[in-house]
Amino acid sequence: MIDLLGQLSEAHRELGTRGKARTVLLRRTYAATPEDVWDACTKPDRIARWLGPVEGDLRLGGRYQIEGNAGGEILRCDAPKLLAVSWVFGENPATNTSEVAVTLSPAPGGHTEFQLEHTGVDVDPEHWGKYGPGAVGIGWDLSLLGLAAHLGGEESAQDPEELLQTPGALEFMKRSGQAWGAAHEAAGVSHDEAKGAMERTIAAYTEAPPAE
Template sequence: MDMDIVGRINAVHRELGTRNIPAGEGKVVVLRRSYDADIEDVWDACTDPERIARWFLPVTGDLKLGGTYQLKGNAGGEIVGCEPPRLLKVTWVYGENATEKDVGEVTVRLSPGEDGATVLELEHAAVVDPGFWGEFGPGAVGVGWDGALLGLDVYLGGGTLDGEAWPTSPEGREFATRSSEAWGVAHAASGAPADEVAAAVENTTKAYAPPPA
């Protein structure tokens, strides 16, 4: 697939923050970008299980307010906010042995953009082990969400990404590398020291785009 990787990376605004969540003081990563689709279509793509599986991951559960969800091979949790077509909020729990401290929150907000487009903002808040944050920074979760928003963009444009082949393809590795670097810029803008940012970018890049065997 021929893709303007730099353009796709630059289409996303990234920022960091902190806020209190039930699990404690959480690190917050925010991604914001515009999609060339109306708000109802983007909402449906983000909430219909058949469509979610086409650009993200298969999802099961009682998919309604107060219900639960489970993404195949990934996170699950409770659906704690649902205001069609504007807001979806879920708890985010990864791993079978998760404790209360491991319960994060993911919030998706949609709003009308220019010329019929839709602005999507995704916020992921979680309590992060200081050692892990020091090693990988925001890219540990940010690169994954960049990939998800890319998948949604390709899907809304009528295409698909091969979830198995894409990450290890030359384009997939370049995308992950540039995403890691972009999160380094956001990390630095939040006030992190330059040496910490550089180490986090290097470690995150190696994790998502290791050198080919």
């Protein structure tokens, strides 16, 4: 059975800038070949098993849409090394467009070094100040946990929404938020600023919505 909390320590988290853009980076190693990881990230039937059902023209220049998540255009596709896509979330592409790049490199033992960099060009400064990198970082930690389970053949049959409310998943999100808070502070913000953003983000992910 996959060790939820142990998976958190497998990843390196880092923040950066590229001109006016903000970048959030995750890097870790998977016990699978680059070809297998590439296949899991590009074949619709496998993407559905760890990220979500996907539709579209999944080739260079084509467009895709992940059910209940983001969509966009496939910008670069260099198998089995680099996949880059635009990432449009929500109904306002002018303010919600970013880019996601996945880079795969061979690692010792037939394993794969996996790097995901999410670059936001027009990040809302108010939203960033309130929630910090954990707003996207926790979501990616959850996705890469799903990929680890898929690659290891340990996928859960439980409904994803129900799974996120289990004690183990809630603790995972809390620890993920704390890890992104540490990365935020390491990037140069004050302890109080990083802590405040971290606490608000963890609450947004883990607190049950008010009853109607």
